[in-house]
Amino acid sequence: MKISPNARASAAQILFAVMEDGVSLGDVIKPSLPDRALVQQLCYGCLRSYFLLSSLLQPLLSKSIKKKDRILHYLLLVGIYQIRDLNIPNHAAVSETVAAVNIINKSWAKGLVNAVLRNYLRQQDDLVTRENEEVLFNHPQWLIDKIKLNFPLHWQAILKANSERAPMCLRVNARLCQRDDYISLLQQHDIHATPHPIVDSAIVLDAPCDVKQLPGFYDGLVSVQDASAQYCGFLLPLADSSAVLDACSAPGGKACHLLERFTDLRLTAIDISEIRNKLTQENLSRLQLSAQLLSADACDLDTWWDGERFDGILLDAPCSATGVIRRHPDIKFLRRENDFKALANTQLNLLQHVWQTLKPGGHLLFATCSIMSEENDGVIEKFLQQQSSAMLITLKLNIGHATKHGWQILPGEEDMDGFYYCLFQHECQ
Ligand SMILES: C[S@@+](CC[C@H](N)C(=O)[O-])C[C@H]1O[C@@H](n2cnc3c(N)ncnc32)[C@H](O)[C@@H]1O
Numbered sequence: 486m487k488i489s490p491n492a493r494a495s496a497a498q499i500l501f502a503v504m505e506d507g508v509s510l511g512d513v514i515k516p517s518l519p520d521r522a523l524v525q526q527l528c529y530g531c532l533r534s535y536f537l538l539s540s541l542l543q544p545l546l547s548k549s550i551k552k553k554d555r556i557l558h559y560l561l562l563v564g565i566y567q568i569r570d571l572n573i574p575n576h577a578a579v580s581e582t583v584a585a586v587n588i589i590n591k592s593w594a595k596g597l598v599n600a601v602l603r604n605y606l607r608q609q610d611d612l613v614t615r616e617n618e619e620v621l622f623n624h625p626q627w628l629i630d631k632i633k634l635n636f637p638l639h640w641q642a643i644l645k646a647n648s649e650r651a652p653m654c655l656r657v658n659a660r661l662c663q664r665d666d667y668i669s670l671l672q673q674h675d676i677h678a679t680p681h682p683i684v685d686s687a688i689v690l691d692a693p694c695d696v697k698q699l700p701g702f703y704d705g706l707v708s709v710q711d712a713s714a715q716y717c718g719f720l721l722p723l724a725d726s727s728a729v730l731d732a733c734s735a736p737g738g739k740a741c742h743l744l745e746r747f748t749d750l751r752l753t754a755i756d757i758s759e760i761r762n763k764l765t766q767e768n769l770s771r772l773q774l775s776a777q778l779l780s781a782d783a784c785d786l787d788t789w790w791d792g793e794r795f796d797g798i799l800l801d802a803p804c805s806a807t808g809v810i811r812r813h814p815d816i817k818f819l820r821r822e823n824d825f826k827a828l829a830n831t832q833l834n835l836l837q838h839v840w841q842t843l844k845p846g847g848h849l850l851f852a853t854c855s856i857m858s859e860e861n862d863g864v865i866e867k868f869l870q871q872q873s874s875a876m877l878i879t880l881k882l883n884i885g886h887a888t889k890h891g892w893q894i895l896p897g898e899e900d901m902d903g904f905y906y907c908l909f910q911h912e913c914q
Contacts, residue, residue, distance in 0.1 A: 492520040493567075493581050494588035496527035497560035503532070503815045505555065510815040530570055531562045532814035533648050536623045538562045538569075540614040545601045556589050557598065564602045568609070575606055623648050627822050632807075635858055639895055643856065646897025647810040647817075653693035656686050656710040656738075658745045658772055664688060667707060670700050683883050683899055685719070686742070687712040705772040710738045711812075713894050713904035714854070717799065718742035720880065720906055721850040725749050727796040731776075732783040732839045733757075737765030739801055739852075744774040752776040753795070755783050784838040794844040802832040804853035804860050808896055808903020825859050832864045840872060845914045848878070851907045856895060858888070861905040865890040878908040 495518065502508040510532075514525050531538060542561050550558050564582035567573050579602045586594050605612075614620050618629050622644040633640040655678070657664045664680055668688060671678050676694060681687030688707070696702050696709060717739045723729060726749045731740040735756035744750055756762050759780040766778060781789040805828055810816050836851060843849055853860055869875060869890070877890055884901065885894035891907030 491581075491585050491588045492523040492527065493560065493563050494585035495520070495524045496531070496563045497556055497585065497589060499524065499528050500531055500559035500562065501556045503528075504559070504818055507819055509819060510813065526571070527563050527566065529650075529814055531559070531566050532818070534566065534570070534623055535562070535818075536619040537614060538565050540620045541565055541569075541605070541609075541612055542601070544612060545604050545608070554591060554594070557586075557591055557594050560585055560589065560591075561598060561601055564598065565605055568602065568605060579603065579606070624817050628807075628817060628820070631822070631857065635856065636895070642897060643895055643903075646895070647814075649811055649897065651711070651809075651811045651902065652900055653690040653709065654681065654711050654715075655688040655690065655699070655707040656715050656742060656745075657688060657707055658705055659686060660745050660748075660773075661704075662701075662706050667701075670706075674698070674700050681712045681899075683901075684712040684715045686745075687715050689900065703771060705774075708738065708741065708768065708772065710742070711809075711902040712899070713808075713901040714738055715742060716882065716894075716904065717801065717850060717852050717906065718746055720882075720908060721797050721799055722848050723747055723750070723797045726751070728793065729753070730795040730798045730839065730842060731755065732798060732800045732835060733802055734778075734799075735761030735765045737768040739799055740765065740776060741768050741772050741774055743799070744769075744776065745772065753779065755779045755781050755789060757782050784834055786838060786841065790842055794847070795842055796844055796847045798839055798843050798847070798849040799852070800835060800839055800849060801852045802835055804828055804832065804855035805857055806854050808854040808856045808894075808905070811896055812902065825857060828855075829860050829864050832860060833867055836864065836868050837871065840868075840875065840911075843911045845874075845911050847911050849875075849909045849911070851891070851909070853905045854902060855905060856893065856903045861891060861893065861907070862889045865907050874912040875909045876912055878910055880906055880908055882906075 499513050502513060518524055567578035568575055583595055583599045586592055586598055619626050622629055624644055632643055636643060657667050668678050677691040678688045681689055725747050728751045731754045734740045734754035735758055740754045744752055754776045762778055762780050779789050805820055806816050880892040882892050884899045885892055891905055894901055894904045896903035
């Protein structure tokens with residue numbers, strides 16, 4: 486995809502790619518993108534408030550935008566979002582957005598974009614938006630309904646949290662420094678942060694920053710990771726020198742955390758994606774850690790397993806990512822209602838296969854960043870019906886909710902991402 490160097494035009498092109506072609510934001514907003522910070526802010530902001538912005542735009546258009554000109558819809562959302570939510574002077578927001586029409590090859594629409602944005606400026610206090618749930622909560626209705634069904638008591642809090650910006654959270658490398666010392670180091674660099682109240686390795690920054698600004702980042706002192714993902718590293722009972730499998734490991738966040746916590750861990754880190762494994766290798770190198778890194782389908786035991794059983798297994802399974810919508814607002818639009826069944830089947834298949842590689846007495850932690858029970862407890866239910874050697878260990882965390890088989894943190898609770906955890910022990914023979 487060719488993205489222009491003009492921030493408003495880029496944002497419109499990226500929104501078009503996400504909404505019309507199903508491309509993920511992470512695949513297009515690369516570090517090398519010109520004016521990346523602003524483009525990212527425009528895209529994330531427009532997706533977080535998509536239904537509200539569209540509803541504000543609608544009465545300003547005398548006729549609907551033709552399908553072949555659909556990119557103008559996204560450019561106008563970018564324009565309204567800047568006026569409404571960003572600290573950009575109105576005249577600059579309008580003129581820069583109008584200038585972007587040339588870049589997206591819609592020069593004929595200069596007058597239209599100018600008129601709509603100026604009308605918005607004039608009428609913004611009186612515009613009446615539709616009062617439906619999509620507009621109120623900025624999620625597609627099917628997803629609102631699904632979250633309601635899963636969490637009849639918490640659905641509104643979840644939808645609200647999904648529309649907030651997530652904090653930047655760091656994991657301190659326990660091998661190299663103490664959390665309080667790193668917070669002091671940050672302070673010396675004018676970066677203000679607090680210890681996470683629940684997760685011992687986590688630090689929450691008052692404001693996000695570029696990792697380049699973090700002291701010692703390239704020497705491995707810290708990594709960027711949400712506190713709920715860091716929780717995984719504390720839930721799997723391990724000892725120094727244990728043989729551990731991380732069955733879905735890329736980009737290596739949790740694998741590195743385990744290596745930071747336990748010395749001489751013999752870690753096998755598998756991922757099906759060779760490209761994502763390169764990211765794991767980069768993280769291992771930066772943090773001065775090592776693991777056996779394999780590109781393989783974890784279900785295909787013949788291709789990677791030598792028959793030696795593991796003391797512990799982490800299965801951080803591919804999932805709907807419905808717990809991390811606040812960090813990835815494109816998920817609301819990329820997910821489809823019928824994705825969940827296939828994801829649950831994939832998770833069950835992974836669980837059934839990697840279970841065979843666990844020692845009697847060993848532990849397996851199943852985790853997802855999903856909040857949907859058909860992926861989480863639903864998968865565990867089926868697994869337990871088939872696998873008599875699997876014993877559930879009751880988890881009790883300091884935040885979140887017990888579920889039938891595991892534990893669920895909901896998005897926004899203690900400002901954490903949504904995460905599900907379930908711990909098993911292999912019956913001793
Ligand atoms: C939730 S992500 C893992 C995140 C990782 N544990 C971390 O903390 O950085 C799920 C990963 O599973 C991988 N995956 C999906 N199917 C797989 C399979 N059959 N075998 C191995 N890896 C798989 C994906 O490529 C993806 O990197």
